[in-house]
Amino acid sequence: MSPVRTLPTGRAGTYHVPVLLAEVERLLADARTVLDCTLGGGGHSAALVDLGARVTGIDRDPRALAEARARLADAERDGRFRALLGNYADVDAAGLEPDARFDGILLDLGVSSHQFDDAARGFTFREGAPLDMRMGDDADTDAAGLLNAIDEVDLSALLRAYADEPRAARLAREIVRRRARRPFATADDLVDAIRAVLGPRSGAPDFARIFQAVRIAVNDELAGLERALPALRDRLTPGGVLAIIAYHSGEDRLVKNAFRDWSASCICPPKQVVCTCRGVPLGETLTKRPISAADDEVEVNARARSARLRAWRRAR
Numbered sequence: 533m534s535p536v537r538t539l540p541t542g543r544a545g546t547y548h549v550p551v552l553l554a555e556v557e558r559l560l561a562d563a564r565t566v567l568d569c570t571l572g573g574g575g576h577s578a579a580l581v582d583l584g585a586r587v588t589g590i591d592r593d594p595r596a597l598a599e600a601r602a603r604l605a606d607a608e609r610d611g612r613f614r615a616l617l618g619n620y621a622d623v624d625a626a627g628l629e630p631d632a633r634f635d636g637i638l639l640d641l642g643v644s645s646h647q648f649d650d651a652a653r654g655f656t657f658r659e660g661a662p663l664d665m666r667m668g669d670d671a672d673t674d675a676a677g678l679l680n681a682i683d684e685v686d687l688s689a690l691l692r693a694y695a696d697e698p699r700a701a702r703l704a705r706e707i708v709r710r711r712a713r714r715p716f717a718t719a720d721d722l723v724d725a726i727r728a729v730l731g732p733r734s735g736a737p738d739f740a741r742i743f744q745a746v747r748i749a750v751n752d753e754l755a756g757l758e759r760a761l762p763a764l765r766d767r768l769t770p771g772g773v774l775a776i777i778a779y780h781s782g783e784d785r786l787v788k789n790a791f792r793d794w795s796a797s798c799i800c801p802p803k804q805v806v807c808t809c810r811g812v813p814l815g816e817t818l819t820k821r822p823i824s825a826a827d828d829e830v831e832v833n834a835r836a837r838s839a840r841l842r843a844w845r846r847a848r
Contacts, residue, residue, distance in 0.1 A: 550575030551777055551836045555823050556638060557583060559775045559843045563636030567628075567767065569620035569760075570640045574600030581607045585636070590626050592619040592668030619670055621756030623763050633769045641757070642779040642835075643667070643747065655747060657739040661719040665747040675746050679716045684708045694745035694754075694782065703729045703742070722746070744780065754782050761790045765814070768846040773818070775843040784822065784840045791817045791844040818843040 550556075556576055560566060563585050568577045571589035573596060580587050581604065591597050597615050607613035618626025620639065643655050655665050663676035673681070682690070684704050691700035706725045707716070716722060726742055727734055748754060764774055778784040793799050794814040798807050822840035830837045 550579065551640060551833065551839045552823060552825055552829075552841050553579055555841055556580075556775055556777075559773055559818065560585070560636035560638065563634070563773065565634045565769075566636040566638065567623075567632075567634040567764075568638050569623065569764065570638070571600045571615060572596050572640065574603045576638055576640060577613065578604055578607075580636075580638075581612050586611070587613050588628070588632075588634070589613065589615045590618050590620055590623065591615070592617070592670055594669070619668065619756065620764075621752070621760045623760060623767065628767075632767065633772070634767055635769050635772045637764050637768060637772070637774045639757075639760075639764070639774075639776040641753070641777060641783050655743070657719045657723055657736075657743050659720055663716055663718060663722060663746075665743075665750045667751045671751055673750065675722075675750050676716050678746065678750055679707060679722065680711050690749050691742065691745055694748045694780075695741045696781075697742065697745070699729055719743075748780065748782075753780075754786065757783055757786055761786065765790075765794065765844075765846065770846060771848040772846045773843055774846075775841065777839050777841045778822075779835075779838045779840070784842070787842050788822075791842060794844060813847065815844055815846040818845055 550572075553576065557579055560580060561583060563580070566577075566580050566585045566587045568580070568587055568589040571577060571591035572593075574589065577587045577589050577600065587604075587607075589597075589600055591600070594617060597617055601608060601615050604613045604615075608615070616627045620626070624630070653664060653666075663674065663679065665675040679687075687707060688701045688704035691697045691703055697703060703725065706729050707722075710716070710721070710725055714721075722743070723739055726738060730738055768774060776787045778787055795817045797813050798809055798811060800807050800809045819842045822842050824841075825833075825836035825839055
């Protein structure tokens with residue numbers, strides 16, 4: 533399957549604009565049962581219900597769940613939609629039946645537009661916004677708690693791994709120095725530390741990158757995704773499709789590598805003489821390269837700029 537540039541379909545809700553909606557519809561068009569692991573405001577789910585699928589949605593954010601249920605109230609009454617509070621990273625604990633299998637599974641990673649727009653949620657670097665960044669009540673700590681407690685060495689590693697920050701050690705040292713005088717509480721505290729290290733010319737792209745790194749750590753996003761991938765694969769029916777939209781290079785790399793390994797007939801070490809692994813592919817990767825949003829969609833929804841969609845089909 534070659535990369536496709538997609539346009540928005542015009543069915544966006546007020547809570548969250550669904551990214552790459554037309555392509556998600558195409559990939560999951562034949563699915564009669566769908567698991568939407570990151571329900572958000574229900575934009576993708578609403579479109580898939582319209583296509584005739586029965587959708588189960590999961591989200592760790594109670595406010596998103598309430599919005600989606602209101603949006604899909606008719607479908608919920610008709611038994612075409614149900615919503616579960618939980619974290620896709622521990623999908624087996626979210627209330628799904630142990631034997632439940634799905635023709636299509638969707639993950640739209642990252643933060644929803646509404647979560648960004650609501651300054652009280654603390655995902656933004658707007659002046660005065662709290663350092664929260666929790667996607668749900670299941671997070672162990674908020675961003676302020678993390679920044680005020682984490683060891684300098686671990687903080688440096690976090691910034692290097694999740695933000696690709698070349699001055700990670702200096703920034704970690706500056707954060708530790710500043711928090712000793714006054715604990716971090718608002719976005720201003722982190723922005724001021726970034727400016728002190730990166731210089732007065734640092735701006736929104738730097739803040740966004742570093743805030744994203746902190747958010748990933750607060751919500752255990754990469755480790756959660758790594759745990760979830762095989763569990764979601766095993767929830768597919770034969771011929772079922774797993775579609776994942778990633779916004780961070782680390783997320784996309786995990787997805788790409790998992791799809792590659794599942795599509796290979798042999799995953800033994802290269803120097804091993806005799807194959808001792810499964811010996812057959814588990815399925816096929818449907819996207820040789822990730823699908824990105826068209827310029828038209830990015831103009832309508834800036835969040836789509838960094839979106840990368842990959843898909844994989846389980847063997848029949």
